[in-house]
Structure formats: structure tokens, C-alpha cells
Amino acid sequence: MQQRDAFLTELYHAAERDSNIVLLNCDFGAIALDQWRANLPAQFIHCGISETNAVNVAVGMALSGKHPILYAMAPFWLRAYEQLKLAAVMGVPLTLVAVGAGLSYAGSGPTHYGLEDIQAYRALPGVKLYTASTANLAAAMARDSLTNAGMSIYRLERGELPELYEADCKVEQGYRRLGEGNSNPYLACGYLVHWLRARGHPVIDVYRLNPMNPMLAMLLDEYDHVFTFEEQYGGFGNAIIETLAQYSKKTRVFKRTLPHRGIYENGTRDELLEALL
């Protein structure tokens, strides 16, 4: 199952029970949305291709007691960054789903890549920020989102990826060590968790990027160095470094990012990562 379908299916079942849950869609499809449109039309709001307005409409609805879920492609939410900032400083509870994190739309070029959004979203006050690496994790994030009192942002991957989490997993921890062994870990989120595992590296999936769990720094403090890999221009590694700087005395971070320029190369996601990361 795709992450977006897992996420939306959880919310759909919640929306069946709670008519205050409404989905605002910026002209972007998913299999799980078909049943939502068919069965809960009053809770499905077609905003057209207007991300800024969708956020503002969601703010008005949230301040009227609704529980709005904003749904669109990841790179295009940055168009509404100021509107998200205004919602964040007002403390408005919003759930934002950003589908197609990082290089998900490989081959489409830099307009379709969200390579700066982790850094950008972490700058917003009081925002919870997640990236899902699997469908079960995405579903757990959706369940968790129903209890959030502030703004929460979920970066989801495109396509189907191997499952690494149990069906009833929880997201409170914010990270998970995947696999055995005690060698220096590779920290990543989303698609790169799979990419690094396929190359035999010991991976820590850091799926909550704001607020960071200080326990992660305690764990990393056992190592003289760790590696961070990201489909970003630095925002992921910076989050790790910032956390370590507060809690760790010695761990050095080797940070690998995409080159700081527009990515215009052709190729599949793996081909781009091999060439650029």
C-alpha cells in the first residue's frame, strides 16, 4: 500500500465517526480519496490548485471548531509558507499532508522536488514535523494526528516501499533503530532509510524531525561519529547536529546532502542518489 493511502484510510475511518474532520484537497488524487469523495462529500473540499487559499480556508474552519486536513504535493506547499507561518503563530490546529517528499518525483526536475522543506518547517514555532518511511508508520502518524492540538506536518513518500514497522506501531519515540549490530549508525528518514539499508548500513530512522527527541542524542552519544544522509540541502543533518550539540559531548556528525543547486539531471530516484549523494 502507498503511504498516502494508508494515511488517508485511517483519517477516512475517523471522519466517518466525526463530521468535524474535513479534507481540503489541492487537486491531487489518491485511491483512498475516492471513497472519501463518494461517501463523505460534505467533508471533502475541492480547493483547486490554490495552496495559499487552502491553508487560509483551513485556518477559518479550524477556528470554527473543525479539524481540517490539508492535502497536496510536497513541493507545492512551500508556496503557502507564509500562510503556514501565520497559522503557526496563531496556534491554529492544522494537519498538513505533503506527498512526494524529497526526490519522489525523480526526473521531473527541481520544481517538483522538496529539498528545503525540513529546514523550512522546523523554523515554524510549535510545529510537529514527521517523515514516513513505510505505510504502517504513515498510518500510525495519521492516528496520532487526530490528537494534535497544534500544527502537524506529514511528509509522505510516493509509491510502495518495503514495510519495516508493525501494523500497530506508535510514533511517540520519534526515531527507531532498524537492524542489529553496534557499528556507527546512518541516520536518515523516508526513502533513504530503504536506500541505506539496501546498501547494508545500520540505519536509525529519524521520522520525527520536530521536536527532536533528546533521547536520540543520548543514544548517539555512544559513538565517536555518525552519518546523516538526506534528500535535502542540509535541513535533516542540521536537525541532528543541533540536537547533538545540546546533549552530546563528543559525537561527530558526517553530513551528506544533495548538492546546493537545482537538480536538473534525468534519471530514476536511485540513479540520482547514486550520482548526487
Next chain:
Amino acid sequence: MSPDELRRECVELLVKANDGHPGSVMSLVEIVHEVVQDLDLTRDKLIISKGHGGMVLYPILHERGMISDEDYANFRKPGAPLTMFPNRHIKGIPVSCGSLGNGVGYGCGFALADRSCRVVVIISEGELYEGSTWEALMFARHYNLTNLRVIVDKNDAITLGTPEECLSIPWGILYHFPFVDVRETVKGAGVPAWEGKVSSHYWSKP
């Protein structure tokens, strides 16, 4: 409270704060005075999207007992709740405004969430430059938000002069949005030092 009394109260607040956007406040006085007659501000939503003029509501909220005497007397003082740009933590202010072009979108959200709630959004003509205003107007039409009303405070002044040339196309298109009401106003109206002057967008003592 008459429009003249509302204008006088606003001037007193601005002078006491020794700051503000007097031209934008003064051009709103008649519009706001008229609109609030029909609204229950404890339930209906009045959004002054041009947040730099939003303090025009404070005398009305004070008169209706939604702002205490103490808070009203301490407008813009450190530690006191009343800010120059009204924010949503003040009773009677549905949403914080200040960044232009967002009020109609907020209004759409309020109007769609509860179609029995009356929602009035007042925007400046300068906000017709903002693409987000048009996204919201189209949304309101698409969802037939009959409980939403948008009023344009057309005072024929933006900071760099008069907007007439750039906005000649939007004025024609607005006919397609029957819930939009364009009101001709005068920037800084009623105060000789400010009236009709673009410079009254920024603070100067009257």
C-alpha cells in the same frame, strides 16, 4: 456610537499610542460603523483583512462590553492585550490579520464551516494586487458562500500613489462576484492633517 464618535475615539487611541496607520483607520470608519449594526460580534465574524486599520473595531468592542475599560485604557501599552494589529486572542477578533491578502480566505473557512454564521471581510483595494485574494473570491463563488460578504475599502491610495492603472482590469471582473461590495472612501477622512494624503498611511500627529 455615531460614526463621528467612532472617528474621535480612534484618533484619541492613535494619539495616545503615538503610532499607527491613521489614513487606513479613518477610511474604514463609515464602513465598519454600518456593518456592525447588523452583526452579533460574539458570534458573527467581522474580519478586517487590512489589519493595519483593524483597531477601528476597538471602540465598538469596548462599547459592547467585549473589551474591558482597563484593557481599552491600556491600548498598545507593554503587557496589555490590545495591539495595533488586532489579534485573535482579543474577544471579537476572529482571526489575526496584518499580512495582506489573507482575510477573504479566512472568511471562506468561517463561512463554509458554519453556513448559519454571518461573515463580513473588509479588504483594502491594495489587497486586490494579492493573488491569494482572487483564489479566495473564486473559492467563495464555487462554494456559493451566501453568508459571506466582502467589502472593498476603495480609498484610491496605495503607498506609492494611486492604484487605478494596475487595478483597471480587476474592477471590471468584480462584477462576477455579487457578494463583493466596493465602497468609495477617503484615506484619512475627517482629519485635515491626514485627509486625502497618501502619507497618512504612516504615523504623523494630526
